[in-house]
Amino acid sequence: MNTRKLSLTLAVLSISTTVLAATAASAQSILVDMKGPGAGNPFWAAVERGALEKGKELGIDTVVLAPPTESDVAAQITQIEDQLARGIKGLALAPTDPNALAPVVEEAIADGVPVVFIDTQGSNEGVTYIGTDNVAGAALAAKFICEQLPSGSEVAILTGIVTQSTGKARADGARSGLSGCGLKIVAEQSGEWDRAKGLSVMENVITGNPGIKAVFASNDNMALGAVEALKSANMLDKVMVVGFDANPDAADSILAGEMSASVAQNPENMGALGIESLMKLAKGEKLPPVIDTGTVLVTKDNAADYK
């Protein structure tokens, strides 16, 4: 019976060995640790693709890992600790929780491993953040509105939650862009990122300002809520709606001629610029505190790519 037990044990081990042997140990590599796996999430799949392609182009071994879910903070910490023990020459991290990941990022820095944050800014001081510049993205949307409307037209802004950095940045970018080109902002109110709240806020805005010509919503959910409000007031043909995120619902709405535009982030660039920036750090170059991965205006012309 001992042989039987032993053979069973060995069977288990040989299975795990086969799994591992398939991924032979490699030389020092750059680790990209994302919030969630690329499988099933187009955003992270794009980050992964961008990182792997850039790694290939520069001839750097690139490893992409992620915890099984975006809430599994402990798994992400563990992955980084293990990879640090193995020895990595760079870490591009999208922290599942900026604060909880701070100690292990400190550990990496103490080891002399270059670190950058991608997608989500961490809480460690002096670490470059590579991600969407939300001010610039909102300004892009504002520019689009400016181009369509005569100076002096009345416009409104639906903000997200402005105590959050993303909400504030998008509101700031839109405000300065719209007023900068001579449009008149008659209302700036929060829809708290929520579709239903965006709808009610928009109802109030058009009641008080029946002459408005455009609304910028800080995310697509609120923009779609605004579309509903305008539809019931029979005003959709007179007011243009521009959102942010370019999610599939918004792309459909743009193609249907309801929303006018949205702003897309560029996750592929987050992966690629992450790798590139780490190589710069390794060579001793300095990085700016924030690197914009760029935003793309999505209109009828290119909305089909975002469905």
Added chain:
Amino acid sequence: MTVSTDRSRTGNRTEAEAPGLGIRLLPILDRYGILLVILVMGLVLYALQPDVFFSWRNITNIFKQTAVNSMLAIGMFLVILTAGIDLSVGSVLALGMMSLAVANAAGWAWPIVLLLGPAVGLATGFVNGVGITKLRMPHPFIMTLGMLFMARGLANLISGGVPYTGLPDAVRFLGSAQIELGELDGTRLNLPVGLIVTIVVYLIFWVFLEHSVLGRRIYAIGGNPQAARVSGINVDRVLIFVYSLCGLMAGFAGLMMAGRTNSGFPNAGIGAELEAIAAVIIGGASFFGGRGTVLGVFGGVIIMGLISNTLNLNNVSVFWQQILIGLIIVVAVFLDVVRRGIGTRR
């Protein structure tokens, strides 16, 4: 705590006259077989990553990473010994962690902050125990499932669902401090305090379960609650004690996790109860109660830590980790079935 000399836990396997070598090896394999498994795993992993696996840093990493599960699993083990289950430990971990983080942010003195996590855990565990026994819940599954939701909700309620960062060093000590042992060949030799905590806690539990009257009663209740009751054991009281202790360990795990991450964050401990149960089962404890050892639980925790460690070192997708752990749970229990069959057939 009275010390008992009763050591007849494996009494159903009293040696018959002139047993074969295999049979005589059985009790030894039963007790220490898991160490053999770990040893073999260690050798395989060493072969895969010779430069890294046995490095001081990697080995201490494994203990740093398993410290939280160690605390949850030993509490869970006690509950499973009584043929019960505690589904709430992951949420209780979060509740303990958020309580102490919020208290710290409110400016409470660090000794209170430090004790708050385990105290909150103890309180929720006590509620679990009272609910199971005095409210006569049909199964511990139900009471602790309820607590899983309540504790998670409470953790979010007191914190507003946002993370709290920055704890005093004294509070972080158990979860994150390192003792510098010096240098060897240019590498720093740091001993994580979490490793010492794990060893001390497991020694305490071992002495308690093997050598105290209450510890023997916990085994007895799991083995046969009716017999235990008839022989004069106050089963309800022992159960309340067991669930309280499990809650205490979950709160303590929350303290360790808070130290490790220097924060309290809302998603802490999601699914941790299942990892704790997995470690206990891989360690050979019976789901029907009354059987299992502290050493086995420790082995179960380490095996899970080894799997995660080696997959991370070899850049394997974390999905494989889930598959392998599932596979090992099934194989470990199957081995147990085979072994017990042979033990009784002889």
